[in-house]
Amino acid sequence: MINRTFKTPLGKVSCELNSNLKFVELQNSGNYEKGVYERFKTSAHDIELIEFKVKQPFYNGETISDSKCWIWRIEKVKEISEKLELKVSISDFPKNSEFDYASGENLDAFEITNNEWKLHIGTEDGFILNRRAENNDWFPKRLINIKKDWQEITELKESSIQTKVPELEVGEKIHLQYLTAFDK
Numbered sequence: 001m002i003n004r005t006f007k008t009p010l011g012k013v014s015c016e017l018n019s020n021l022k023f024v025e026l027q028n029s030g031n032y033e034k035g036v037y038e039r040f041k042t043s044a045h046d047i048e049l050i051e052f053k054v055k056q057p058f059y060n061g062e063t064i065s066d067s068k069c070w071i072w073r074i075e076k077v078k079e080i081s082e083k084l085e086l087k088v089s090i091s092d093f094p095k096n097s098e099f100d101y102a103s104g105e106n107l108d109a110f111e112i113t114n115n116e117w118k119l120h121i122g123t124e125d126g127f128i129l130n131r132r133a134e135n136n137d138w139f140p141k142r143l144i145n146i147k148k149d150w151q152e153i154t155e156l157k158e159s160s161i162q163t164k165v166p167e168l169e170v171g172e173k174i175h176l177q178y179l180t181a182f183d184k
Helices: 126-134
Strands: 002-008 011-019 024-032 035-042 045-052 066-076 084-091 098-101 107-113 118-124 154-156 160-164 173-183
Touching: 002 045, 002 066, 002 173, 011 066, 011 118, 024 045, 066 084, 084 118, 084 173, 107 154, 107 160, 118 126, 118 160
Parallel strands: none
Antiparallel strands: 002 011, 011 084, 024 035, 035 045, 045 066, 066 173, 084 160, 098 107, 107 118, 118 173, 154 160
16 A cells, blocks of 8 residues: 565565555655655545654764664544554565564564674564553553553564554554664
8 A cells, every 4th residue: 555665785675554445645745854754545544654764873873874764653534444554574685684583672673684784673562552552652542451561463573574553543643663774
């Protein structure tokens, strides 16, 4: 439905939003101070996709070769059942690449490496998403997972991250973000 890509030395990273319904319409686009945005309308949602790069150097002075970040801001605007899923994946990677999970510090992530490059792809982990729900911070408070203290909407696979957007009520908003960065 909506797909953005980022070419890296270790392959092509895709960030996409899919729906069980087919309608999507670009409403407008523009620039933020440090990125760009596009606003879309689907059958039941208003969606803003923000793209930007990681600010460099980091707080500790380190740098990376390049990055791409995507923020999806989704608001339910119509009482229609629409199932949304976000997926970030890598394709066209070199044969000598190795994959590993690299979660930690409140991130669900994986990395791909070869003898020259390291690429990291991640998103907020379920603990942080649940904390955001507790604070009604771009995650509906009614979706707090009180049984496990952990959101289970994201599935981490060897070469992808898939997030099933929870069914929202009209007026509810959710914010999901994904980051990819690579360096030698």
